[in-house]
Amino acid sequence: MGGSAAQARLPDLGQYRRAEQPVSRVVGLDHGSRRIGIAVGESETGMAFARPALRRTREPADLAAIVALAKAEGTTRVVLGLPRNMDGSEGPQAAAARAFGEQLRSAGLWVEFVDERLTSWEASEQMATAGRHPARASGELDSAAAAVILQQYLDAQEAR
Numbered sequence: 001m002g003g004s005a006a007q008a009r010l011p012d013l014g015q016y017r018r019a020e021q022p023v024s025r026v027v028g029l030d031h032g033s034r035r036i037g038i039a040v041g042e043s044e045t046g047m048a049f050a051r052p053a054l055r056r057t058r059e060p061a062d063l064a065a066i067v068a069l070a071k072a073e074g075t076t077r078v079v080l081g082l083p084r085n086m087d088g089s090e091g092p093q094a095a096a097a098r099a100f101g102e103q104l105r106s107a108g109l110w111v112e113f114v115d116e117r118l119t120s121w122e123a124s125e126q127m128a129t130a131g132r133h134p135a136r137a138s139g140e141l142d143s144a145a146a147a148v149i150l151q152q153y154l155d156a157q158e159a160r
Contacts, residue, residue, distance in 0.1 A: 025075040028150025029066065030116065030142050031083075031097045036062060037142030039150045040073055046158050048150035050143035059103070067107045078109050081116030081149040114153050116145070 028048055030037030035055055041048035054065055070076060080101045083093040090098075101111045 024077065025073045026077045026079055026150060026153070027066070027070050027073060027075060028079045028081075028146045028153065030081045030146040030149055031100050032056070032142055033093075033096075035142045036066070037144070037146035038069065039143060039147035041147075041150045041154050043154065043157060046154045048147045048154060050140070050147040053140070053142040053146075059100075063100075063103050063107060066104060067109065070109055076109050078104055078111045079114050079150050079153045080104070080111055081146065082113040083116055112153070114149050116149050 024043040026041050026043065026048075028039035028041065033056065035053040037053050038051040039048045040051055051069075054062065056062055066078070070078060078101075080097060082090070082097050084090055098113070101113060104111050
């Protein structure tokens with residue numbers, strides 16, 4: 001049978017950790033001027049998956065679409081990429097992302113910002129490795145970047 005009686009009595013501590021932390025779905029967003037990349041993940045599996053990007057129209061319609069998505073996914077948690085410059089400073093894109101995040105909060109969602117430096121590059125590399133051409137699939141790239149943002153968040157939560 002392999003293994004001692006002492007090993008057989010040891011509890012699976014992973015089960016206890018999972019029992020303490022209920023499964024929680026999270027929506028990840030990459031806020032852009034033309035599209036909003038979307039990903040969904042779970043705290044239990046620690047995995048993020050890209051969903052089809054949302055083509056931007058008007059701010060109220062975009063906001064309503066994200067709130068509806070969160071509701072459909074059974075969550076109020078949103079992780080929003082915060083575009084920072086390489087030196088860590090924030091520019092106009094970061095201000096737009098922060099403003100959108102505040103609108104999501106006003107709509108009743110819990111929003112956490114995550115530094116998104118190099119996430120589009122990482123998503124592009126992942127797509128190229130998978131045989132997808134990022135330039136021909138820009139909406140796909142936006143959502144792949146959202147998945148990278150959300151995966152970084154889930155990984156950081158797991159490490160806590």
